[in-house]
Amino acid sequence: MSSEIIHEAREKRPLIHHLTNQVVMNFTANGLLSFGGAPIMAKAVEEAEEMASISDGVLINIGTILNQDIPAMIQAGKAANKKGIPVVVDPVGVGATSFRKEAIRQILEEINPTVIKGNAGELAHLVDIPWEIKGVDSTGEGNSEEIARKVAQEFKTIAVLTGKTDVISDGTEVRLNRKGSAMLSNVTGAGCLLGSIVTACLTTSHSSVESAFAAVEFYGRAAEYTEGLDEVKGTGTFIASFLDALSFNPNDLKGGQE
Amino acid sequence: MSSEIIHEAREKRPLIHHLTNQVVMNFTANGLLSFGGAPIMAKAVEEAEEMASISDGVLINIGTILNQDIPAMIQAGKAANKKGIPVVVDPVGVGATSFRKEAIRQILEEINPTVIKGNAGELAHLVDIPWEIKGVDSTGEGNSEEIARKVAQEFKTIAVLTGKTDVISDGTEVRLNRKGSAMLSNVTGAGCLLGSIVTACLTTSHSSVESAFAAVEFYGRAAEYTEGLDEVKGTGTFIASFLDALSFNPNDLKGGQE
Amino acid sequence: MSSEIIHEAREKRPLIHHLTNQVVMNFTANGLLSFGGAPIMAKAVEEAEEMASISDGVLINIGTILNQDIPAMIQAGKAANKKGIPVVVDPVGVGATSFRKEAIRQILEEINPTVIKGNAGELAHLVDIPWEIKGVDSTGEGNSEEIARKVAQEFKTIAVLTGKTDVISDGTEVRLNRKGSAMLSNVTGAGCLLGSIVTACLTTSHSSVESAFAAVEFYGRAAEYTEGLDEVKGTGTFIASFLDALSFNPNDLKGGQE
Numbered sequence: 001m002s003s004e005i006i007h008e009a010r011e012k013r014p015l016i017h018h019l020t021n022q023v024v025m026n027f028t029a030n031g032l033l034s035f036g037g038a039p040i041m042a043k044a045v046e047e048a049e050e051m052a053s054i055s056d057g058v059l060i061n062i063g064t065i066l067n068q069d070i071p072a073m074i075q076a077g078k079a080a081n082k083k084g085i086p087v088v089v090d091p092v093g094v095g096a097t098s099f100r101k102e103a104i105r106q107i108l109e110e111i112n113p114t115v116i117k118g119n120a121g122e123l124a125h126l127v128d129i130p131w132e133i134k135g136v137d138s139t140g141e142g143n144s145e146e147i148a149r150k151v152a153q154e155f156k157t158i159a160v161l162t163g164k165t166d167v168i169s170d171g172t173e174v175r176l177n178r179k180g181s182a183m184l185s186n187v188t189g190a191g192c193l194l195g196s197i198v199t200a201c202l203t204t205s206h207s208s209v210e211s212a213f214a215a216v217e218f219y220g221r222a223a224e225y226t227e228g229l230d231e232v233k234g235t236g237t238f239i240a241s242f243l244d245a246l247s248f249n250p251n252d253l254k255g256g257q258e
Numbered sequence: 259m260s261s262e263i264i265h266e267a268r269e270k271r272p273l274i275h276h277l278t279n280q281v282v283m284n285f286t287a288n289g290l291l292s293f294g295g296a297p298i299m300a301k302a303v304e305e306a307e308e309m310a311s312i313s314d315g316v317l318i319n320i321g322t323i324l325n326q327d328i329p330a331m332i333q334a335g336k337a338a339n340k341k342g343i344p345v346v347v348d349p350v351g352v353g354a355t356s357f358r359k360e361a362i363r364q365i366l367e368e369i370n371p372t373v374i375k376g377n378a379g380e381l382a383h384l385v386d387i388p389w390e391i392k393g394v395d396s397t398g399e400g401n402s403e404e405i406a407r408k409v410a411q412e413f414k415t416i417a418v419l420t421g422k423t424d425v426i427s428d429g430t431e432v433r434l435n436r437k438g439s440a441m442l443s444n445v446t447g448a449g450c451l452l453g454s455i456v457t458a459c460l461t462t463s464h465s466s467v468e469s470a471f472a473a474v475e476f477y478g479r480a481a482e483y484t485e486g487l488d489e490v491k492g493t494g495t496f497i498a499s500f501l502d503a504l505s506f507n508p509n510d511l512k513g514g515q516e
Numbered sequence: 517m518s519s520e521i522i523h524e525a526r527e528k529r530p531l532i533h534h535l536t537n538q539v540v541m542n543f544t545a546n547g548l549l550s551f552g553g554a555p556i557m558a559k560a561v562e563e564a565e566e567m568a569s570i571s572d573g574v575l576i577n578i579g580t581i582l583n584q585d586i587p588a589m590i591q592a593g594k595a596a597n598k599k600g601i602p603v604v605v606d607p608v609g610v611g612a613t614s615f616r617k618e619a620i621r622q623i624l625e626e627i628n629p630t631v632i633k634g635n636a637g638e639l640a641h642l643v644d645i646p647w648e649i650k651g652v653d654s655t656g657e658g659n660s661e662e663i664a665r666k667v668a669q670e671f672k673t674i675a676v677l678t679g680k681t682d683v684i685s686d687g688t689e690v691r692l693n694r695k696g697s698a699m700l701s702n703v704t705g706a707g708c709l710l711g712s713i714v715t716a717c718l719t720t721s722h723s724s725v726e727s728a729f730a731a732v733e734f735y736g737r738a739a740e741y742t743e744g745l746d747e748v749k750g751t752g753t754f755i756a757s758f759l760d761a762l763s764f765n766p767n768d769l770k771g772g773q774e
Contacts, residue, residue: 034492050354064541096563096567099563187549188545234762236758240497241491244491291703499753
């Protein structure tokens with residue numbers, strides 16, 4: 001079913017409105033374009049609602065959030081909720097500072113995310129499960145499935161927990177994805193771009209769990225494939241070939257643990 | 259004559275002050291450097307005039323504009339007008355929201371652009387010609403030549419309308435460029451970087467129409483050449499090789515419909 | 517000793533908090549990750565101190581500075597001083613406008629940088645030595661060693677002056693690095709990323725001069741190596757392969773004037 005979802009998303013070429021961080025805007029836009037979606041990256045609060053209302057989905061990522069960015073995120077998210085289009089929230093580094101905790105609290109109080117996507121440390125923080133954090137990346141070990149399930153339940157959403165094994169849960173069901181590449185953890189914005197592609201897949205006619213899983217699995221497959229290419233010798237060449245791979249047919253992404 | 263213009267621009271290594279969007283700053287700077295110009299990307303209103311006054315050209319692009327960005331754009335543009343150096347305005351996504359319409363209205367009221375560059379949808383919007391818009395990209399069909407001519411007349415400028423066929427007009431004369439690559443539409447900021455290279459070419463001793471045409475044609479030629487390379491397999495590898503190609507001699511960019 | 521420093525920095529995987537410019541955030545993050553460090557790129561003043569306090573080093577770069585960015589830079593720098601972790605200041609384009617002069621004056625009044633890194637024009641400006649500047653890049657000739665020594669003395673810091681020959685000085689001793697590639701001057705943010713890698717190396721147990729020198733020499737070696745690769749044909753392919761090379765063992769970076 002995963003392949004179908006990818007094809008349907010591409011057929012639709014969904015317009016995704018991003019309120020995302022400055023580090024990854026270019027990479028996210030190019031990645032979504034390569035995959036087959038269309039990015040908008042407007043930031044002004046004055047147009048947040050209007051942009052969301054012409055979009056097929058909204059992505060909110062707090063990676064380099066400033067206090068003044070919050071109203072635009074909330075307005076775009078609310079407009080998406082009202083229109084009934086998917087909203088994905090990526091609470092980057094939420095456990096690192098009290099400013100981020102408060103920002104994400106404000107956002108999640110006002111909008112109903114279709115998906116909350118983050119690493120184990122970020123999602124653990126949202127539901128007060130202890131987790132060791134190093135900076136904005138998560139390095140500890142723990143019960144990822146429990147965390148994902150609890151986030152889904154508490155926020156009435158789908159949790160997408162990324163890591164060596166990705167965990168997707170609606171609070172009851174749990175889906176696991178083991179496709180991927182360790183190289184992704186050395187690419188800044190790899191998680192952020194995944195959020196964008198998840199949003200694109202959520203615009204299809206399939207269930208949110210299936211759509212999120214399809215996005216995550218496709219992304220992991222593209223990474224595995226890219227890692228195996230002869231011309232990939234490090235982060236730089238990986239990035240170029242990974243952007244290529246995001247446009248490929250799922251069936252052509254052979255490699256890794258197939 | 260086009261080749262001469264490219265060579266003269268490179269000889270001069272013009273300093274272009276950019277007030278541009280956050281998505282494309284890195285790509286634009288690298289692209290202009292590769293082409294042979296020198297980018298400035300300052301954003302503060304406090305230095306907008308001073309930066310413009312040490313520059314050879316100014317580019318204004320509203321892709322991720324915030325309300326507070328407008329004064330710096332106007333000051334830089336006015337300083338450029340006063341100094342007599344080229345100013346290029348790129349009204350990204352102007353038709354998408356009323357905020358953008360108002361922003362571009364304010365900017366065009368205060369400054370006299372040497373060139374207005376945009377896709378058909380954006381330029382059509384400026385002169386109230388109906389056009390179907392999907393997000394910030396233009397997907398409809400229409401009379402591009404009429405739109406370009408009308409923009410040039412109404413704003414007393416050169417219009418550079420990008421699309422499958424690029425149209426350059428001063429309101430009377432129309433020049434067409436059919437060199438290019440469909441891959442450019444999957445590269446975020448491809449149009450924005452073209453604006454930067456147009457600005458660089460406008461600093462030469464040739465007429466604005468000739469200079470803008472030379473930039474557009476060279477850019478299309480570089481894209482065609484890149485698309486034809488064996489190592490290009492998608493957006494990521496295209497971007498890398500396209501940045502390379504921007505530094506090449508026009509005569510070495512063989513490929514496509516030559 | 518240089519190789520030891522690189523290895524120790526990688527072993528430690530230092531978390532570097534960046535308050536840097538919008539043009540280079542993505543490239544810097546990917547470059548530091550490839551090298552073996554971990555980037556944070558938060559910008560909000562509300563979390564500047566907290567982010568610095570969980571970091572191993574702080575980098576301050578004024579490339580696209582706005583007036584409202586200054587407090588976060590100062591707070592992060594002061595927190596780093598208090599914690600005793602390295603702070604690197606990169607006064608990008610400081611000679612170009614009075615706004616930049618004033619911004620850097622405020623910053624250097626409040627914090628004690630471990631290293632000030634810039635090109636000859638930027639550093640000359642800090643100590644009132646005349647220098648010809650074109651935009652934000654430095655193109656003149658002059659006594660780089662004198663400038664570096666004077667910056668180190670006046671600001672009680674280590675000066676890292678980048679150019680065809682890089683000069684590192686603590687005010688007395690001077691170390692020179694001649695490894696490098698002219699291609700770096702066509703890569704936007706090449707100097708900015710070097711600042712990040714210098715910060716990472718300063719977190720090791722070696723002296724600041726030795727650590728800064730090791731970073732600069734490694735960087736130059738990686739650039740020389742990359743320039744010599746068959747697949748590198750311009751800026752775009754250089755960037756990809758250079759990011760790769762930053763992860764390599766110093767001994768594997770053969771090439772150039774070895």
